[in-house]
Amino acid sequence: MSTIVVAIDGPSGSGKSSTSRGVADRLGLRYLDTGAQFRAITWWLLREGVDIHDPEAVAARVGEAEIESGTDPLAPTITADGEDVSVAIRSEAVNAAVSPVSAVPEVRTRLLQLQREAIGEGGIVVEGRDIGSVVAPDAQVKVYLSADPEARAVRRALEEGGSDVSATQESLLARDRIDSSRTTAPLTMAEGAVHIDTTMFTLDEVIDQVVALVEAVEAVEASARTGRAPLPASQIDDDPDTGFVEPSTTGAP
Ligand SMILES: Nc1ncnc2c1ncn2[C@@H]1O[C@H](COP(=O)(O)OP(=O)(O)O)[C@@H](O)[C@H]1O
Numbered sequence: 001m002s003t004i005v006v007a008i009d010g011p012s013g014s015g016k017s018s019t020s021r022g023v024a025d026r027l028g029l030r031y032l033d034t035g036a037q038f039r040a041i042t043w044w045l046l047r048e049g050v051d052i053h054d055p056e057a058v059a060a061r062v063g064e065a066e067i068e069s070g071t072d073p074l075a076p077t078i079t080a081d082g083e084d085v086s087v088a089i090r091s092e093a094v095n096a097a098v099s100p101v102s103a104v105p106e107v108r109t110r111l112l113q114l115q116r117e118a119i120g121e122g123g124i125v126v127e128g129r130d131i132g133s134v135v136a137p138d139a140q141v142k143v144y145l146s147a148d149p150e151a152r153a154v155r156r157a158l159e160e161g162g163s164d165v166s167a168t169q170e171s172l173l174a175r176d177r178i179d180s181s182r183t184t185a186p187l188t189m190a191e192g193a194v195h196i197d198t199t200m201f202t203l204d205e206v207i208d209q210v211v212a213l214v215e216a217v218e219a220v221e222a223s224a225r226t227g228r229a230p231l232p233a234s235q236i237d238d239d240p241d242t243g244f245v246e247p248s249t250t251g252a253p
Pocket residue numbers: 010011012013014015016017018019155156159198199201202203204206
């Protein structure tokens with residue numbers, strides 16, 4: 001079983017969730033949406049009537065929320081206190097509250113623990129804002145996705161059933177500002193990350209690029225284990241026992 005960790009960070013609408021799920025599905029890896037965890041905590045605090053603009057009040061209650069994430073890329077799940085909140089966490093109220101909640105250090109500490117547990121021995125694609133920098137700084141593959149604000153707003157508005165693009169862009173940029181300027185684990189391009197600007201690429205093209213990166217890293221790791229030179233991705237056998245096709249069938253030395 002693969003132990004690779006793929007970290008995908010970037011701002012809202014850059015394509016993190018869809019790319020991560022596509023890559024995990026193609027490579028038989030698990031998938032963790034850390035944004036959904038921050039949203040679920042936010043949903044729980046709002047339900048409890050906690051003043052989300054009071055960091056002390058948030059810190060005092062955050063330990064009570066039971067958040068669980070399912071890591072199947074084809075059917076990811078998220079629950080709070082056992083309740084399925086996958087739809088509720090996408091509400092406008094949660095959109096507006098999630099960045100201030102995410103800036104509270106106690107919230108990050110609590111979720112960091114859940115995230116590291118979920119990552120476990122690896123074999124997972126993890127997406128968020130601080131995965132390559134804080135959650136999994138040793139991830140073998142780190143990707144930073146971006147896209148022009150207009151493209152991100154159009155994508156998000158389309159996804160939300162044609163809602164107002166300029167209002168969507170405003171809300172998304174407001175979140176970017178808080179997410180990038182907070183002092184604990186801000187959105188940033190991690191050291192060693194590969195930057196892909198997705199504005200001009202289709203989703204499939206972005207998935208292809210990330211899959212190629214993962215396959216290249218896996219080939220190098222396999223060669224370090226076997227002492228044989230890595231082959232181009234197109235010639236890599238996906239049989240986990242060998243990692244390589246036989247030289248006689250490829251012409252490789
Ligand atoms: N490269 C792309 N080109 C066009 N649309 C995309 C691309 N990547 C993602 N999308 C679409 O944009 C929307 C937002 O993508 P998503 O993966 O949820 O972004 P994020 O997780 O970064 O917020 C989705 O509807 C998704 O299908």
